[in-house]
Amino acid sequence: MGRDKSARQSLGSLHMRIKQARRAPIHEARVLMVGAGGIGCELLKNLVLTGFGEIHIVDLDTIDLSNLNRQFLFRNEHIKKSKALVAKESAGKFNPNVKIEAYHDNIKDPQFNVAWFATFGIVFNALDNLDARRHVNKMCLAANVPLVESGTTGFNGQVQVIRKTQGKTECYDCVTKDPPKSFPVCTIRSTPSQPIHCIVWGKSYLFAEIFGTSEDDAPELNHNEDSENAQEIEKLHQESQALKRIRDSMGSKDFPRLVFNKVFKEDIERLRSMEDMWKTRRPPQALDFEQLSKEALGVADTIAQKDQNVWTAAENFAVFVDSLRRLSNRMEETRANVDTGNAPAILTFDKDDADTLDFVAASANLRSHIFGIETRSKFDIKQMAGNIIPAIATTNAMTASLCVLQAFKVMREEFDKAKMVFLTRSTERVISSEPLRVPNPTCPVCSVTQSTLLVDTSRATLKDLVDDLLRLQLGYGDEFSINSETGILFDPEEDQNLDKTFNELGLKADSFITIIDDADEDTKVNVVFSIAEKTLDKDTRPIHLPGKLKIGTKPKASAPEVNGNGNEHNHPVTNGVTNGKRKRGAEDNLEDDLVKKRGKVAAAPAVADDIILVDDATDGAIVIDDD
């Protein structure tokens, strides 16, 4: 009776395959796991105890206290250390036979190129952000490696097998993902009506103007939209300028009063004076610094700790003044340290940074007072400002196990039995599944033809590519364009690059170029070439296509889509990012949903572990497993 008894008895021949694969040169059980967070920890444990021989882990993230309620490979003493490295160390202890490689790196780094992806038998995505998910999806398609994609939100989880060849499936990008939400600048700056408007104001305007890069540089605010009134926009711009000037007095004793009077009094009075605006709205009421200072004298010094309570105006005032002072001090210190060079001293909002959160929560609530909007607890504001997704151990355990079960199907090449699996809160059917879908024929990622080009980059010119390879060998006509990751290299109107070499154009190993055919008839699907550098014999062509390339034609344009985004699949789980339908929260998070109506301030860019707020997504009833 050895360690393997259980696995041998139940897995049967698959177990032998997993074991034998360890000895094969490029074996199918060499596993890549991208992400060592909630799902990653569980997945690593399951892979180790299922007998996989070699596991590579890539994660750029470091361990945070709020990870410890579920990421069981990490302890208090690991906080701030690399997730990938600690996971390797913790899991390796439990099975000395397994080989684990850890990389504390970004999966988008060039070292992780297509050739590297192709050395794995299977890839698991245990990620928390859209961008990295899309990248791995693309790489796996290019390398033709099966991908098991997964994600969780609260009690909901989802597992999806993505495979380019053999039982060709839908890829991660076949379904359009919702873009981040945003609000028009006027709603935020002049006419807020919901707590979220005030929170966005506190975070993206006030905090950014005082401590960060100015609003003008922030990607979240869209100034072009909904400009009811160009004059008003100009006024708002002047307000920002005035606030910037106040910023210069940071550190002075008077600073809190100056800021307060500017944003909670003068700006409000100016707004109020525009009587036209308040004919049908309740006019805002400015706050008084002196009066609130008096009221705040009775406020307990533990107030900022009471994050579940909804604070009074005086309590918000106390937290505002205090957090402003804490942040100013930090700013001063930062400035003192950045003594040389041009790097400006700035602070950035971080929901886990108590000083910044206190400031945004108190500012948002004071603004809500002014506009007669309901105020919120710091706890709620943290969720709304930080785009926090609830996460628990149980869901991760289930989701990771389901990933491994799907991986078994992949390894047995039973793609017809592989499923899209969902965890739901439904008590009728804890787990549901549906068959994998066929690819979306217009998917910008997987409907393309992918291939590698061997290029002698010092010698090959764009002309070689256009005339020799594309026109002569592959039969392109006159109407097509060539795009690199940075922009257009060639189209019928843009031909000045033709004599430049690949090197001169910055097209090095592992970069991608996309050929888009614009012919009216039998239009070719887009072709993505990944470039492999190779010194080719002087007498031969400097660009070489390894193997035959068959390029399909695009389907004829279909009837217009009903809902604009062509997303007919409504995936019930958000996969950690918004995807498909979003449901309205209960009363308490009316505005968590942000605004579907007119808005344009994007939610903050996805940060590790905490993406886009979705309240308890859904119980989505899904097609029952009819396997």
Place this chain on the structure above:
Amino acid sequence: MADLPPPVQGPTAKEKKYDRQLRLWGATGQMALEDSHMLLINSGPGVVGIETLKNLVLPGMGNFTIQDSAIVSEADLGVNFFLEEEYIGGFRAEHTCNLLKELNPDVQGNFITEPIDSWLTQPDSLKPFTLILAIAPIRPELLARLSAHANATLIPLFYVHCVGFYSHFSVHLPSAYPIVDTHPDSETTADIRMLKPWPELLQFAKEKTSNMDTMEADDHGHIPYIAILLHHLEEWKKGHDGKVPQTYQEKTEFKTTISKAARTNNPEGGEENYDEAVAAALKSLKEPEPSSSVKEIFKVPECVLVNKESPSFWVIAHAIGLFYTKYGVLPVPGAVPDMKARSADYIQLQNVYKSKARKDVMEVLESVRFLERTTGRETVIEEKDVEQFCKNAAHIKLVRGRPFHVVQAGETIKWGERAKSIAQNLTFPDTLIPLYIAFLAFDEFVATHDKDRLSGAPKMPGETRQETDTEKVTGIAFKITDDLIKEAGTFIEEPDYTAVKERIGEFVQELVRAGGAELHNIASLTGGIVSQEIIKAITEQYIPVDNTCLFDGVKSKTEVIRI
């Protein structure tokens, strides 16, 4: 301002650690978790029990105790993540307990290595625990003892099998297990009461729609859709003897009326607020009637006969029942859906709903106080509990917990009122009921087989002799099936009968082939499901699985049945 005392920076490290889960079950749920003490009676390869515990230690369950007299063997290392080579020969309870404790310093862990037979017979051995998790195999007389204890003390008891690619769990909850905070799907929580408006709401609608024909385009496009709906309802009633649209045809007509009232002479060619009104029209014509399961709750004996000892749930439910009898509706929950509207109007509308909700809460509270006085209740029910109940009134749930089967050697299994429905479902091609029967047969085999006379450890089928055990267990499973069909007073025709037996035979064969062994991945998944249900039972939030769940790891498929 310099003299203002600096606020201490919160939240605490603990709140930070649990932040992501507090957003699901809140501070009250977390408190319940921290006050709990779970007993794990571990057995067999013992992986599923430990994986379940892992998911409870991480979120901060207050206390756990592992009872397990097994010794760590080499085979344990291949499947149990919480054991290491150096522990071979030591007590499994001790080492798994220690490694689990490392996961979370806030959690107290204990272990008991005394054999279950003698430990369980000690008086009060089960007293400290607020929840019990028993892992198969376990002797039937011991499981029966746990079941009796759960019945007497109203603590939840979970029973889990995890064998090869398959698993099962059943939960025995108290016979009256009510839940206020069911966390309903947010789409079902909007209740705007278009058919039961109150004066302030009507007044609001009137204000917002007066001279709507002459309004500026921008104003017209910002009338809240609730006001639009109410306005058209009032108009409709004028032409229909004061009645709202009744038939489907009338309702459709009503909807068309609204959609025609939208202005289209603007660049958008329509109005978003009118689109919202049209979308909500049909739904808003449904009487705000509570679901039958909620109405049922008002009629059960616990609700009708409130006494001084009644749990607060029943006192509040009784008071809300009175409210419902009086008004024909539940208290207004108070939430307003998002809509196209001017900020000020929207805030005003929110206040109209909030004040009404508040008023309803006060009326229910008054009844609660009256009941407290008349029954001589000693503890006062908190106002916030009444408020919370009123907000969730349409979504409260009563689960009638019941014991699961304890298979005794030689005794026929009783299915009672469930016999008919289960026998019927047995023939469905995809059902996992045959797997449940296979697990029952597995238990009967365990009941009659010992590993060795001395320790009395039960033996699982397939541990030593595959073929004879398969035959034995198959025979038991077929008998259980026939007894079930007989008790149901029904008959399964051919070829269905043969098909059912074939499926049962296949599951039995798979279970015996595993020889009682666990696969880590299946144990981990099952541990995830079970721990989630344990969290529901402890926090008394969310709707629990009632009462049995089966998992087929070959097909990644679950089925929930009530037995």
